[in-house]
Amino acid sequence: MQRTRKLVASIAAAALCVPALAVAQDAAPIKVGVVTFLSGPAAGPFGVPARNAAEITIEMLNGGKVPKPYDQKGFGGARLQMVLVDESGGTTTQVTEFRNLVQRDNVDVVIGYISSGSCLGIAPVAEELKTLTVFFDCGTPRIFEERDYKYVFRTSSTATMDSVGAALYVKDLKPNAKVIAGLNQNYAWGQDSWGDFELSMKQIFPKIEVATSQMPKLFAGQYNAEISTLLNAKADVIHSSFWDGDLEAFILQAGPRGLFKRSVVVLTTGETAMYKLADKIPDGVVIGARGPYGPYAPDNELNKWYSATFQDRYNVPPNYAAYQMTQAILGTKAAWEKAQAANGGKRPSIDQVIAAFERLTFTGPGGEVRMAIGKGHQAITETAYGVTKKVGGKMTVANVKRYPAETVNPPDGVKAADWIKNGFKK
Numbered sequence: 001m002q003r004t005r006k007l008v009a010s011i012a013a014a015a016l017c018v019p020a021l022a023v024a025q026d027a028a029p030i031k032v033g034v035v036t037f038l039s040g041p042a043a044g045p046f047g048v049p050a051r052n053a054a055e056i057t058i059e060m061l062n063g064g065k066v067p068k069p070y071d072q073k074g075f076g077g078a079r080l081q082m083v084l085v086d087e088s089g090g091t092t093t094q095v096t097e098f099r100n101l102v103q104r105d106n107v108d109v110v111i112g113y114i115s116s117g118s119c120l121g122i123a124p125v126a127e128e129l130k131t132l133t134v135f136f137d138c139g140t141p142r143i144f145e146e147r148d149y150k151y152v153f154r155t156s157s158t159a160t161m162d163s164v165g166a167a168l169y170v171k172d173l174k175p176n177a178k179v180i181a182g183l184n185q186n187y188a189w190g191q192d193s194w195g196d197f198e199l200s201m202k203q204i205f206p207k208i209e210v211a212t213s214q215m216p217k218l219f220a221g222q223y224n225a226e227i228s229t230l231l232n233a234k235a236d237v238i239h240s241s242f243w244d245g246d247l248e249a250f251i252l253q254a255g256p257r258g259l260f261k262r263s264v265v266v267l268t269t270g271e272t273a274m275y276k277l278a279d280k281i282p283d284g285v286v287i288g289a290r291g292p293y294g295p296y297a298p299d300n301e302l303n304k305w306y307s308a309t310f311q312d313r314y315n316v317p318p319n320y321a322a323y324q325m326t327q328a329i330l331g332t333k334a335a336w337e338k339a340q341a342a343n344g345g346k347r348p349s350i351d352q353v354i355a356a357f358e359r360l361t362f363t364g365p366g367g368e369v370r371m372a373i374g375k376g377h378q379a380i381t382e383t384a385y386g387v388t389k390k391v392g393g394k395m396t397v398a399n400v401k402r403y404p405a406e407t408v409n410p411p412d413g414v415k416a417a418d419w420i421k422n423g424f425k426k
Contacts, residue, residue, distance in 0.1 A: 006342075010036060010165075017172055018374060020100065021200065021234065022211075026426065027077070027078060027079075027255060027375055028077050028078065028347075029074075029078060029079045029080065029081040030074065030075050030079070030080050030081065030109070030336075031081045031083060031105065031106060031107040031108050031109075032058070032080055032081065032082050032083065032108065032109055032110075032329075033082050033083045033085060033098075033101040033105065033106060033107040033109070033110040033111070034051070034054045034083065034085070034110075034111055034112055034119060034325075035085045035086075035087050035098075035101075035110065035111075035112025035113055035118075035344060036048075036050040036051050036086075036087055036112055036113075036114060036222070036321075036325070037050075037086065037087045037088055037114055037115075037244075038051060038052070038084070038086040038087070038088065039088045039176050040088040040192075040219075040223075040245075041244050041245030041246065042088075042114060042115070042218050042219075042243070042244035042245065043088075043089075044241070044245070045244055045245070045247070045248065045272045045273060045276070045319070045321075046114050046137075046243065046244055046272060046319075046321040047086075047087065047114065047321075048137070048138070049085065049272075049316075049318065049319050049321045049322040049325075049410070050114065050137070050321045050324070050325040051132075051325075052310070052313070052314050052322060053310065053318060053321070053322035053323070053325035053326045054082060054084075054111070054181075054326075054329065055082070056309060056313055056314075057325070057326045057329045058080045058082050058329065060081060060260075060309065061073065061074055061075075061329070061333065062074055062079050062080055065099045065244065066243065066305070067301055067302055069304050069334075070302075070330055070333060070334075072337065075286045075332070075333050075336040075337065075340075076337045076340040076347065076348075078347065082099060083105050083107055085097050085101060085112070087112065087113060087115065087118060087324050089112060090167070091115075091117050091118060091120075091121035092121075094118045094122060094228070094417070095121055095122065095125050097217075098110065098122055098125055098129075099129070102129045102131050103129075104125070104291070106352070107118050107131075108132070108136070109131070109132040109134065109195070109256060109350075110126070110131060110132070110133045110333060111133075111134045111136055111325070111328050111329060112134075112135070112136060112331060113135050113136065113137065113138050114136075114137045114321065115138055115189070116138040116140035116142075116159075116187065116189040116192075117187055117188060117189075118138060119135050119138035119143055119154075120142065120188060121139065121423075123138055123147070123149055123152045123348065124147075126149070126151050126152050127149055127150065127151050128149055130350070131151055131350075132150075132151055132153075132332075132350050132353060132354065133151055133152050133153070133331050134153045134154070134155060134331070135152070135153070135154040135155070135156075136154075136155060136156060136322060136324045136325050136327070136328035137156055137290075137324050137325075138154070138189070139156075139157075139158050139159035139189055139192070139193070139266075139290070140158065140159060140189055140192045141158040141159060141160050141190040141192060141196075141415075142188060142192065142418045143158075143374070143378070144373070144374030144375070144377055144378045145415050145416065148375060149377060150354060151234070151350075151354065152377060153329050153331075153357055153371065153377045153378075153379075153412055154325070154334075154374070154377065154378050154379060155288065155292055155328040155331040155364075155369060155379045155383070156212065156291060156324045156327065156379055157266045157290070157327070157380055157381050157383070157405075157408075157409060158192075158378070158409075158416065159189060159192045159193045159196060159241065159268075159381055160192075160196050160408070160409060160410065160416040160419075160420075161290075161291070161336050161380070161381070161383050161405075161408040162193065162241065162268040162269075162288055162290055162383065163193055163194075163195075163196035163197040163200055163239075163241075163268070163410050164196065164200050164383055164403075164407075164409075164420065164424070165240070165288070165383040165384075165403050166197055166200075166239065166268055166288060166406040166407045166414040167197055167200035167201050167203075167204055167387040168200075168407070168408070169205070169206050169266075169286060169401055170201070170237055170266065170286075171402060173264065173286070173301060173399070174236060174237060174264055174355060174385070176236075177201075177205060177208065177236040177237050177264075177387055178205075178207055178209060178234055178236055178241065179208070179209045179210075179211050179233070179234065179235045179236050179237075179239070180198070180201055180205070180210055180211065180231045180236065180237045181193045181210070181211045181212045181213070181214075181230055181235035181237075181238045181239070181241065181263075182197070182198070182210075182212070182213040182214065182215075182238065182239045182240065183214045183215075183216075183223070183226055183230060183239075183250065184213070184214075184215055184239070184240060184241050184242070184273050185215065185216065185217070185218045185241070185242060185243075185246060186215035186217050187214060187218050189241060189243075190215060190241055190242075191215070191216075192416075193239075193241035193268060194213060194215070194239065194241065194334075195417065196370070196416055196420060197239045197416070198213070199417060199420040199421060200208060200323050200420055201237075203420060203421075203423055205247070211233035211234070211261035212229055212230065212233045214226040214229055214230065217260070218326050219244070219245065219246060219392070220246065220250050221245065221246065222249070222253075223249065223250050223253050223254070225252060226257055227250075227253060227254050227257055230254075230258060230259060230263070230379065231257065231258075231262065233264050234262070234263075236263060236264060237263060237264045237265075237266060238259070238263045238264070238265045238266065239266045239268070240265065240266065240267055240268070240312065241268045241269060242267070242269065243269040243272065246390075247267065247269060247272065247273050248268070248273050248276070248277060250276070251267075251273055251277050251280055251281060252280060255280050255281070257281070260281070260282050260284070261282065264284070264286060265285050265286065266286040266288070267285060267286065267287055267288065268288040268290070268292060269288060269289075270286075270287040270288060270289075271286065271287055271288065271289035271294045271295065271296075271319055272292075272319045272321065273292070273318050274287055274295075274319065274388060274395050274397075275316070275395055278390070278394070278395035281388050281395070282388070282390065283387070283388055283389050283390060284387050284389075285387060285388045286383070286385055286386075286387055287387065287388055287397055288383070288385055289319075289320040289384070290318065290320045290322075290324070291324075291366055291381045291382070291384075292306075292321055292366040292367050292382050292383065292384055292402070293318075293319070293320035293324070293366045294317065294318070294320050294323065295382035295386070295396070295397045295400075296366075296383075296397070296400065296402075297323065297365060297366050297367070298366070298367045298388070300363075300367070301364040302363060302364070303366070303367075305327060305365075306318065306323075306365035307365070312320060318365075323364070323365055326364065326365060327364035327365065327366060327369060329413065330362065330363075330364050331357075331362050331369060331371075331379075332353075333356075333360075334362040335353050335354075335356045335357035335359060335360055336348065336353050336356070338356040339352040339353045339355065339356035342356065356379075357371065357376075358371060358375070358376030358377065359371055359372070359376040360376075366381065367379065367382065368382075369381055369404075370405065370414075371411065372409075372412060373409065373411070373412040373413075374412070375412065377414075378391055378407040379408040380406075381405055382402055382403060382404050382408075383402070383403050383408050384400055384401065384402045384403070384404050385400070385401055385403075386398055386399055386400035386401070387399050393419065406426065409423075411426055
């Protein structure tokens with residue numbers, strides 16, 4: 001009898017209070033799968049800062065403590081619930097974990113991935129499972145050059161921006177460069193990074209010579225043979241897109257052998273190591289942060305809040321991996337709330353969020369982000385480079401130069417390599 005009374009009461013409530021039911025549905029938490037390296041050589045310099053960024057950003061969003069225009073709690077008032085996954089284990093493992101996030105954990109959106117290999121493997125699966133997936137870092141331009149995606153977005157720029165920006169910086173820093181060399185990891189990220197840098201240098205310096213291009217396997221850890229080859233090459237400029245523990249190992253192994261003093265070394269992801277290894281990096285090393293992040297972040301209210309909040313919580317400044325994770329979450333929030341506003345304030349469908357995300361312009365702690373290429377699924381931002389300089393015993397960057405987004409990113413629908421070969425024409 002008691003069960004019958006409850007059932008009748010429930011039916012009556014449903015019949016008389018349809019608006020209340022809609023509100024209850026809209027208030028259901030939004031489950032966000034977050035994927036980043038939590039173990040292995042990429043965890044310390046990249047994965048853990050990205051995880052910390054996700055934790056603090058989601059916490060602050062749920063508490064309504066993020067500055068405008070992100071001061072509404074959660075996504076459109078709905079609380080965010082994070083499901084955290086370790087990116088370690090390779091592409092096959094990540095595809096399995098992605099399926100688990102969607103089919104077992106029932107996440108509404110997945111935000112993640114540092115490795116370009118992970119992104120190349122996950123993108124078609126996200127399309128298969130019709131799951132909104134936002135890549136926050138992985139840099140290979142191949143994602144949207146090789147295929148169109150409906151459900152996949154990337155809120156950070158590609159490796160093309162890093163490589164073109166690096167070449168432009170070399171033009172200003174060492175205008176008489178004659179010989180270049182490279183040390184990059186032998187997979188999509190390293191290959192694409194070196195390919196775009198080499199092409200860009202040949203456009204800017206038509207007579208430039210390539211002494212050597214070293215491509216050890218990912219996470220090799222030991223680079224004495226490669227360093228010997230680079231020393232013998234006597235290149236004016238050495239380019240490296242090394243990241244994770246490989247970057248740190250290279251710095252520790254190359255420094256004592258004098259490589260940084262013999263050549264101008266360009267580290268396109270060097271910002272993640274510049275504080276931890278400050279005593280190992282001499283002045284004059286070219287440092288990139290994959291965009292306007294870390295020491296290159298703008299002096300605006302959102303960045304002041306973000307950098308101070310992160311530093312207070314974790315006792316270290318946020319590096320570019322942290323900035324990019326927060327940028328991805330805020331970009332997804334901006335798209336979600338734009339779609340919700342267009343849906344009369346009701347919780348939007350994923351298709352509505354996708355429509356709002358395409359061609360979206362939003363602001364992150366690193367400044368303006370425009371989903372301008374990849375048919376509106378790929379972001380472009382400005383970038384910046386500088387050289388290391390110790391001031392009062394602390395590592396800083398000097399001689400900073402900034403490059404607008406249109407200068408370092410190809411137009412929509414044009415492959416990066418073709419754009420570079422055609423002289424960066426718009």
